[in-house]
Amino acid sequence: MNVITNVEEKATEKVWEPKIIAFLCNWCSYAGADLAGVSRIQYPPTVRVIRVMCTGRMNPSFVIKAFQNGADGVLVAGCHPGDCHYIQGNLYARRRYSILAGLIEFLGIERERFMMSWVSASEGGKFAKVVTELTDRVKKLGPQNQLRRP
Template sequence: MSQTQTVQDAATDKGWEPRIATFLCNWCSYAGADLAGVSRIQYPHNIRIIRVPCSGRINPAFLLRALQNGADGVLVSGCHPGDCHYISGNLVARRKFALFKELLQYAGIEPERVQFTWVSASEGGRFAAVVEKVVEEVRKLGPNEKLVKTL
């Protein structure tokens, strides 16, 4: 059986569910996710939230590490530009993320595996919509096999 077939089978019959490591900044996106919960907005349960002080705190090594340890996708969300609690953390992060995403794509890793967005504390609906979209896209790709460490 070819590898792609195995992946497809796993995705359809075995009930494989994507796992998305989700990094949320403490000040906006984490509160946005909280608001989604408090407002009882439904979103897929495939995400595992990790709270970070700021999107600027995120070292791309975190994202690689998540993918290596079996996450099928990674989502990073911070405050909208101009709203950062630390004034410019998300603006510095934006440059890092743009380059990192480009690097992964150039290296041959599906760009949908690593996604970035901004969610403010009042955007519970937006948070749910983003999660839905990311989960759907990663589900289409199937399990992450390129960077996963099997040793």
């Protein structure tokens, strides 16, 4: 019995680690994350990847929903402008997220929790850098409680 309770206690004592939801585009950023893994580049295990076919497929409500369901940070990554598999998807996304970023800031929701970046299939190192930076920022802020659902 004692052993089990000790294990449980140890589990609850665990330090808080942020949960980061990363929406990665299938053709560039997902391959970039894959490359980071294959090249054995170290990056924090805080990130949970959701693969979308294109950043242009992303509805801004995905980001809001992620925050509602308890994400501490959200990363949206896609191909560099001009490199999109669907020619122009990321250019639509850029306009959309410029407005969402302004809105998040205007409402006083911590802007540092949302990050958008361009990561190509060859930039494994950049993906690791981006994730590390977002994790550091979110760790400083602590758990996200503004939009979290009860």
